[in-house]
Amino acid sequence: MKIIRDVNEMKIEINSIKRYGKTIGFVPTMGYLHDGHKSLIDTARKENDIVVVSIFVNPVQFGPNEDFEKYPRDEERDFKICRESGCDIVFLPVKDDMYKSSHSTFVDVFNISEGLCGLSRPGHFRGVATVVAKLFNIVKADRAYFGQKDAQQLAIIKKMTLDLNMDTEVIGCPIIREADGLAMSSRNIYLNCYERQQALTLSKSLMHAQSRIKNGEKHVSIIKLEMEEIIKTAQDSKIDYIEVVDPQNLKPVHIIEGEVLIALAVRIGNTRLIDNLTISI
Ligand code: AMP
Numbered sequence: 001m002k003i004i005r006d007v008n009e010m011k012i013e014i015n016s017i018k019r020y021g022k023t024i025g026f027v028p029t030m031g032y033l034h035d036g037h038k039s040l041i042d043t044a045r046k047e048n049d050i051v052v053v054s055i056f057v058n059p060v061q062f063g064p065n066e067d068f069e070k071y072p073r074d075e076e077r078d079f080k081i082c083r084e085s086g087c088d089i090v091f092l093p094v095k096d097d098m099y100k101s102s103h104s105t106f107v108d109v110f111n112i113s114e115g116l117c118g119l120s121r122p123g124h125f126r127g128v129a130t131v132v133a134k135l136f137n138i139v140k141a142d143r144a145y146f147g148q149k150d151a152q153q154l155a156i157i158k159k160m161t162l163d164l165n166m167d168t169e170v171i172g173c174p175i176i177r178e179a180d181g182l183a184m185s186s187r188n189i190y191l192n193c194y195e196r197q198q199a200l201t202l203s204k205s206l207m208h209a210q211s212r213i214k215n216g217e218k219h220v221s222i223i224k225l226e227m228e229e230i231i232k233t234a235q236d237s238k239i240d241y242i243e244v245v246d247p248q249n250l251k252p253v254h255i256i257e258g259e260v261l262i263a264l265a266v267r268i269g270n271t272r273l274i275d276n277l278t279i280s281i
Contacts, residue, residue: 001079001082001083001088001089001090002088002090003079003089003090003092004089004090004091004092005092005093005094006093006097007093007097007098007138010089010091010093010138013089014138017050022049022050023047023049023050023142024048024049024050024051024052024139024141024142025043025044025047025048025050025052025141025142025143025144025145026044026051026052026053026135026139026141026143026144026145026168027040027041027044027051027052027054027087027144027145028053028054028056028131028132028135028144029053029054029055029056030055030056030058030071030186031055031056031057031074031075031078032071032073032074032077032078032186033055033077033081033082034176034184035176035184036147036149036175036183036185037053037081037147038081038085038176039147039173039174039176040145040146040147040173041053041081041082041086041087041145042085043145044143044145045085045086045087047143048142048143050088050089051085051087051088052090052091052139052141053082053089053090053091054090054091054092054093054135054139055075055078055090055091056091056092056093056131056135057071057073058098058127058128058131059095059127060106060126060127060130060131061123061124061125061126061128062124062127063121063122063123067187071186072187091138091139093138098131098134106126106127106129106130107126107129107130107133107160108126108129109125109129109156109160109163111249112152112155112156112159112249112250113126113129113156115152115243115245115250115251115252116152116243116245116250116263116265117152117265117274118152119241120241125152125153125156128153128156128157129156129157132157132160133160133164133166136161136166136168139168140167140168141168142167142168142169143168143169143171144157144168144169144170145173146170146171147172147173147174147175147176148173148174148175148276148278149175149176149183149184149274149275149276150274151247151261151263151276151278152250152263154170154172155248157170158170158172175275175276180200181204181207182196182199182200182203183202183273183274183275185273185274187271187273188271188273190270191268191269192269194236195268195271198234198235198236198237198268199234199268199271199273201230201231201233201234201237201266202231202264202266202273202275203275204230205226205227205228205230205231205242205264206227206262206264206276206277208226208227208230209226209227209262209277210262210277210279212226213256213260213279214281217256218255218256218257219254219255219256220252220253220254220255220256221254223244223262224243224244227242227262227264228242231264234268236268236269237266237267237268238266238267239264239265239266239267240264240265240266240267240272241263241264241265242262242263243262243263243264244256244260244261244262245260245263246259246261247259247260247261247278256279256281257281258280258281259278259279259280259281260278261276261277261278262276262277262279263275263276264276
């Protein structure tokens with residue numbers, strides 16, 4: 001497994017892979033890998049000749065009061081997971097190589113970036129789309145793998161590749177959960193024991209919504225209220241949003257008639273967690 005930190009070296013490596021006509025599967029991450037990331041790497045491994053994982057905590061997608069500095073990092077552990085998953089290249093660009101002091105180009109995907117997490121994290125998706133566009137230009141992958149865990153991010157990246165005629169095919173992969181239902185996240189490490197228990201209200205509320213919808217409830221306002229009640233049983237919870245939207249354009253739905261995405265963001269103590277579920281009737 002090659003470990004490459006330099007952007008130019010990475011481009012040279014990619015060019016030589018391409019010369020041999022090999023396909024490249026790409027998994028962009030911020031590191032501190034868990035089984036959610038591993039599932040993306042496993043899928044990339046099955047579908048491509050070469051697997052590239054990037055690890056880059058992208059400063060441009062963090063707001064001024066967010067956790068960029070304290071975001072968990074553990075390179076050696078990540079390398080071990082990558083190696084065991086059959087990854088060929090780990091790409092770890094450094095901040096100053098990705099963003100020169102003169103950097104002045106950003107990618108904004110309008111409309112779908114504005115609701116849900118875009119409301120409480122202004123500029124976040126601009127940072128995400130920009131770094132993914134840069135990484136796509138460097139890695140020139142045939143396929144890139146993203147988790148449904150970050151449903152809005154996945155929709156934005158799909159839209160970006162469509163709008164900008166990018167060649168990389170974006171593939172969404174299912175959410176991987178702990179045995180008790182908590183969606184895996186690098187940020188779960190911030191939760192203490194008590195908060196970890198309270199965090200289960202997120203997946204519980206989604207499961208509740210699913211069973212209510214399957215049993216015929218169509219009114220989003222009722223579903224949202226009931227989900228809110230479940231989450232509020234967690235003493236340290238603060239709801240950022242609970243939304244029921246169209247999975248394609250992320251526009252709010254009021255009466256459930258076809259497929260919907262139920263997405264939520266909740267603070268448990270100081271940790272902001274997201275989760276979602278796609279339900280079709
Ligand atoms: P991150 O390192 O958090 O930026 O995530 C890198 C990629 O892994 C993104 O495409 C995420 O959506 C995906 N991912 C994170 N957590 C999970 C999970 N629990 N299940 C599936 N994919 C995930």
